[in-house]
Amino acid sequence: MRCGAWDARTWGQGDGATWQRLSKSCPAFATEYGAVVMRRSGAKGEFGPLRKHKVEIRSECDAMLRQVQAIIEKPAACDALK
DSSP: OOOOHHHHSOOSSTHHHHHHHHHHHOHHHHHHHHHHHHHHOOTTOSSHHHHTTOOOOOHHHHHHHHHHHHHHTSTHHHHTTO
């Protein structure tokens, strides 16, 4: 996925800006968060495309999620977060 300078920019300040920087700089975090949102969004989900059932699950994304899962399942993965 690519985004232009407009979308890559950090908007605002405080906790919201911190959240944006984390999401944009840590693909593993953004992937995990997106997966949770997709699983837990329900009828009143956080994002419009999810609520409207307009999300596309792509084979490339599935492959990436499987790679993330394989890394996270290794015991040493959590040690890196300390």
